[in-house]
Amino acid sequence: xxxxxxxxxxxxxxxxxxxxxxxxxxxxxxxxxxxxxxxxxxxxxxxxxxxxxxxxxxxxxxxxxxxxxxxxxxxxxxxxxxxxxxxxxxxxxxxxxxxxxxxxxxxxxxxxxxxxxxxxxxxxxxxxxxxxxxxxxxxxxxxxxxxxxxxxxxxxxxxxxxxxxxxxxxxxxxxxxxxxxxxxxxxxxxxxxxxxxxxxxxxxxxxxxxxxxxxxxxxxxxxxxxxxxxxxxxxxxxxxxxxxxxxxxxxxxxxxxxxxxxxxxxxxxxxxxxxxxxxxxxxxxxxxxxxxxxxxxxxxxxxxxxxxxxxxxxxxxxxxxxx
Numbered sequence: 001x002x003x004x005x006x007x008x009x010x011x012x013x014x015x016x017x018x019x020x021x022x023x024x025x026x027x028x029x030x031x032x033x034x035x036x037x038x039x040x041x042x043x044x045x046x047x048x049x050x051x052x053x054x055x056x057x058x059x060x061x062x063x064x065x066x067x068x069x070x071x072x073x074x075x076x077x078x079x080x081x082x083x084x085x086x087x088x089x090x091x092x093x094x095x096x097x098x099x100x101x102x103x104x105x106x107x108x109x110x111x112x113x114x115x116x117x118x119x120x121x122x123x124x125x126x127x128x129x130x131x132x133x134x135x136x137x138x139x140x141x142x143x144x145x146x147x148x149x150x151x152x153x154x155x156x157x158x159x160x161x162x163x164x165x166x167x168x169x170x171x172x173x174x175x176x177x178x179x180x181x182x183x184x185x186x187x188x189x190x191x192x193x194x195x196x197x198x199x200x201x202x203x204x205x206x207x208x209x210x211x212x213x214x215x216x217x218x219x220x221x222x223x224x225x226x227x228x229x230x231x232x233x234x235x236x237x238x239x240x241x242x243x244x245x246x247x248x249x250x251x252x253x254x255x256x257x258x259x260x261x262x263x264x265x266x267x268x269x270x271x272x273x274x275x276x277x278x279x280x281x282x283x284x285x286x287x288x289x290x291x292x293x294x295x296x297x298x299x300x301x302x303x304x305x306x307x308x309x310x311x312x313x314x315x316x317x318x319x320x321x322x323x
Contacts, residue, residue, distance in 0.1 A: 005028065005030070005038060006038055006041060006042060008028055009024065009028060009035075009038050009039070009042065010042060010047065012024060012027060012028065013049070013059065013060065013061050014061060016060075017060060018052060018058040018059065018060040019058045019059060019060075020058040020059070021035045021036055021039065021058075021059065022035075023058070024039075024059070039059055047061070048061060048062035049061060049062075050062060138181055138198040138199040138201065140156070140198060140201040140202075140203065140204035141181055141198050143204040143205070143206055144171060144174065144181075144183055144198055144201070144204055145174065146206060147171045147204075147206055148171045148172075148173060148174055148183075150206075150210070151170075151210050151211055151212075151213065152206055152207055152208070152209065152210050152211070153168055153169065153170055153188065153207040153209045153210070153211060154168070154169045154170075154171055154185070154204050154205065154206060154207065155167075155168050155169075155204070155205045155207055156168075156169060156196075156201050156202075156203065156204045156205075157201070157202045157203040157204075158196055158200055158201055158202070159200045159201075159202050160200075164202060167187060167188075168187070168188040168189075168207075169183070169185035169186065169187060169188065169194075169196075170185055170186040170187075170188060170211040171183055171184075171185045172184050172185055172186060172193075172213060172214075172217055172219065173219035174198075175195075175219070175223050180197065180199070181197070181198040181199070182195050182196065182197055182198065183195070183196045183197075183198050183201075184219060184222065184223065186211075186214075193222065193226075195226060236283075237281070237282040237283065237288050237304075237307075238265070238279065238280070238281060238282075239279070239280045239281075239282055239288065239292075239301060239303065239304070239307060240277070240278075240279055240301075240302040240303040241277070241278055241279075241280060241292070241299055241300060241301050241302055242275045242276065242277055242278070242299070242300040242302065243267075243275065243276055243277075243278050243295070243298060243299055243300075244274060244275055244297075244298030244299070245270060245274045245275075245276075245298075246298045247295045247298030247299050248267070248270075248276060248278075248298075250294070250295055250298070251263075251264060251295070254291055254294045254295055255291065262281065263280055263281055263282070264278060264279075264280060265278075265279040265280060265281050266278060266279045275300075277302075288307065289307065289310050289311065289314070292307070292311055293311070293314055296311070296314075296315065297315075299311075
């Protein structure tokens with residue numbers, strides 16, 4: 001990633017009239033020794049770089065020498081400069097590239113536009129993980145990222161609900177949704193496209209075999225279509241219920257922040273007693289029942305009758321054991 005770091009350094013120097021090696025190292029997140037090597041590399045590459053001695057000296061580009069930003073409108077430049085998901089870029093090995101892009105955009109902005117970009121960045125922030133839940137920390141993520149970049153097959157052990165499964169995959173792309181990493185891959189040998197939650201990959205081994213990506217595969221379009229289909233299939237059970245204020249606050253904990261919008265179909269305003277009617281989209285009866293038990297005693301199932309009766313039986317069993 002040194003080439004990307006040198007680009008970041010180049011445009012940082014263009015933005016700043018003069019800076020010491022220590023200041024540049026701090027801004028780009030490297031050691032001062034590495035910064036001196038990078039400055040020497042820029043000189044060797046023909047960049048007109050001058051060193052000014054003295055108390056207020058430092059490194060600077062020759063006056064009038066600069067790179068241009070072509071094809072970007074002011075709004076586009078501000079958007080690029082203000083946007084940042086550093087954790088995700090670091091995982092993918094693109095943190096230095098992100099720094100280079102931001103430095104390049106900043107270097108091409110007039111002073112007043114840089115101030116506006118900083119204003120936007122100070123007021124809007126994208127936080128990927130959901131509330132009351134931490135982002136995934138998958139042990140296999142680094143290996144999966146390497147396989148995606150190198151277009152090499154992966155042998156994985158995937159933890160399903162019932163038992164582990166062994167698969168050989170051709171990884172086509174990674175998606176980060178609400179702090180959770182998903183791998184979109186083609187299964188060998190049946191060529192079916194599947195989505196795997198990376199945190200459920202217990203073991204991943206990089207294979208020597210490479211593969212060709214389908215020329216017409218569009219990760220963004222495929223994810224959008226498959227997500228819509230998955231939500232319809234995975235949550236076929238519609239439940240009408242009344243929830244207490246406490247149960248409403250517990251919804252995110254029980255269902256997970258990343259799935260809350262798909263689970264809670266509707267939620268009315270609470271009545272005078274603090275209870276609110278809701279419609280929930282749940283998985284099959286057994287899983288849905290367990291989730292509703294986790295909300296008790298602040299839940300009353302109105303429909304379907306079978307689920308209401310099942311929840312009542314659980315309540316009766318608890319009362320008998322703890323009476």
